[in-house]
Amino acid sequence: MKASVISVAGTTALTMEASSGPSPGPSPVVHRRRLLTGLACVAVAPVLAACGSRPVPPRSLDLGPAPVWPAQTVLPRRVDLQSVSASELMLGTGVVYRLDDTDPYTRRSYRDSRWAAPLSSLMSQRLKQINSRATVAAGAEGVPAAVVNVELDDCVQRFSSATHSEVTLRLTARVGILSRTFEATAAAGGDADGAVRAMAQLLDRLGVDLLVWAAATPRPPVKA
Known part of the structure; x- marks a missing residue:
């Protein structure tokens, strides 16, 4: 606002006029x-x-619940799983696959799925669970157990097309100087879930075969 003085007929008056400038900020x-x-x-x-x-964090996978021991299978003596070793390639937690049809020399891992522990540890635990459920023949309590050492070979899902893959599992068991290799292949579908199911089924099947063989190996002669 600004003030101005106006004189009218000898009278002086003071008036106020609005300023034309900007309003204060x-x-x-x-x-x-x-x-x-x-x-x-x-x-x-x-x-x-x-x-x-x-x-989203990747899913944490394992081999699922241990299977029931086959009802008609009886071991002639107990089996002691002394050690389960594995290739260094099985020490990671990635669910690994190969594209045999386009790039067979590259190991890949699923981005959204991981093993809850290294695959070698999961398989070792699974074999011990199967062994703990085995049925042993009556009267075998006093018979020395068969001491077995197991080696796990690399286990990878292999794709022959975009929707078809297989998993091959190979186990080598040793009892004293005797050894035997167990191998099987199963269809694994087109994703990580298929690979996990196939590995669990193969290990459950070969695990029973391995224990049956180990229990039936000749017992060492008793020293006099």
């Missing part, structure tokens, strides 16, 4: 507060965006 305190609020929003936005796009 916000005070420095209000302006600073608005600026800080804007900067805070800008800083928080990337964090919120990152939280919204966080990747």
Whole structure:
């Protein structure tokens, strides 16, 4: 606002006129507060965006529940699984596959699926579970157990096409100077779930065969 003096017939009057200039802006305190609020929003936005796009963690897989021991299978003596060793390639937790039809020399792992522990550890635990459920012949308590050492070969899902794959499992068992290799192949579908099911089925089948063979090996002669 500005003041002006007007003289009319010897009378002096004081009037107020509106200024034609701009209205006064916000005070420095209000302006600073608005600026800080804007900067805070800008800083928080990337964090919120990152939280919204966080990747889903991979599934943790194992071989499932141990199978029931075959009712008609009886071991002539107990079997002591002394050790289960494996190739270094089985020490990781990736569910591994190969594309034999396009790139057979590359090992790949599923991005959204992982073993809960190294595959060698899961298979070792599974063999011990199968052995603990085995039926032993009556009167075999006093018979020395067959001490067996097992070696696990690399076990990989192999694709021959986009929807068809197989898993081959090979186990080598040793009792004293005797040894035998057990091998089988099963269809594994087109994904990680198929590979896991195939590996569990193969290990359950070969595990029983291995224990039956170990229990039937000749017992060492008793020293006089």
